[in-house]
Amino acid sequence: MRLYRHIETLWDYMQLKHELKPADCLFVMCSNDVRVAEHAAKLYHQKLAPLIVFSGGEGRFTDGLFEKSEAETFAEIAKLSGVPSEAILLETKSTNSGENVRFTEQRLKEEGKQCSSFILVQKPFMERRAIATFEKQWQSPYTQLQVSSAALPFFEYINEDMPLMMVLEALMEDFSRVKSYPEKGFQTEQNIPQQVESSYQALLERFGFDLV
Numbered sequence: 001m002r003l004y005r006h007i008e009t010l011w012d013y014m015q016l017k018h019e020l021k022p023a024d025c026l027f028v029m030c031s032n033d034v035r036v037a038e039h040a041a042k043l044y045h046q047k048l049a050p051l052i053v054f055s056g057g058e059g060r061f062t063d064g065l066f067e068k069s070e071a072e073t074f075a076e077i078a079k080l081s082g083v084p085s086e087a088i089l090l091e092t093k094s095t096n097s098g099e100n101v102r103f104t105e106q107r108l109k110e111e112g113k114q115c116s117s118f119i120l121v122q123k124p125f126m127e128r129r130a131i132a133t134f135e136k137q138w139q140s141p142y143t144q145l146q147v148s149s150a151a152l153p154f155f156e157y158i159n160e161d162m163p164l165m166m167v168l169e170a171l172m173e174d175f176s177r178v179k180s181y182p183e184k185g186f187q188t189e190q191n192i193p194q195q196v197e198s199s200y201q202a203l204l205e206r207f208g209f210d211l212v
Contacts, residue, residue: 003206004155006199007168010175011154013196014125018146023049023117025108029100029130030056030070033123033162037074039150040121041081049119052078053107055091055100089113097129098186101137109140117144124149124157125171129178132187172209175200 026049028040040052056070067073069092078088091107094100108115122130127147134145154171158164181187 003203006202007154007171009196009199010171010203011125013128013193014171014175014178015127015149015151016131016147017151018148020048020119020146020148021144022047023119023144023146024051024115025049025113025118026052026121027104027118027134028052028054028074028121029097029126030054030074031123031126034074034077035150036121036123037077038081039148040074041078041083043119043121043148044078044083044087045081051087051089051113051115052083053089053091053104054078055094055104055107057093057095097126097133098137101134105138105140116142118142118146120145120147122147122149124151125167125174128190129174129181129187132178132181132190135188136182136186168203168207169209172200172203172207 026040026043028036044052054071054074071090071092075088075090079085089107089111091104094103120130120134127149131147158167178190182189
């Protein structure tokens with residue numbers, strides 16, 4: 001039970017739980033979890049933005065997973081959910097979160113899209129890092145930045161495609177990057193409460209992940 005509380009503490013910290021307002025663009029940072037594409041389609045149908053950018057080539061979890069790029073795979077899922085092709089823009093070269101941001105900014109410029117407000121769409125445990133990465137890597141002016149996910153509790157999020165230990169290790173890796181990436185210039189600094197750090201250390205001691 002104590003381990004469960006540590007996991008939930010870390011899981012909750014990584015989510016920002018924004019109450020969404022309409023924006024110019026849904027910016028989907030693609031991954032190995034296709035439920036993110038389904039969530040983006042849901043937000044589109046709620047009229048939260050008229051444009052969806054799907055950003056992603058191949059990443060650390062998708063090398064060889066999909067027949068096409070992450071972005072193309074996610075876009076196909078969105079279309080099956082009723083999102084029209086003309087509402088979708090693809091960025092298919094990025095391999096990490098920083099490239100998601102930089103390459104998407106360039107694609108919008110190439111297409112002449114004037115977007116100044118964004119809803120980032122990610123996995124639940126990537127909300128905080130998505131915001132921190134955008135704040136550091138995006139170069140153009142913007143007026144509003146939000147983030148959204150299918151905000152499930154940890155033990156409701158895991159499934160056959162996203163098994164417990166894979167998700168837990170990914171959660172731990174992403175939290176470690178929240179801590180270390182600001183010094184490397186990749187993300188903005190995030191306040192980390194002591195309770196969250198203590199839970200991270202307890203899980204690290206228990207499971208001994210070799211985090212990068």
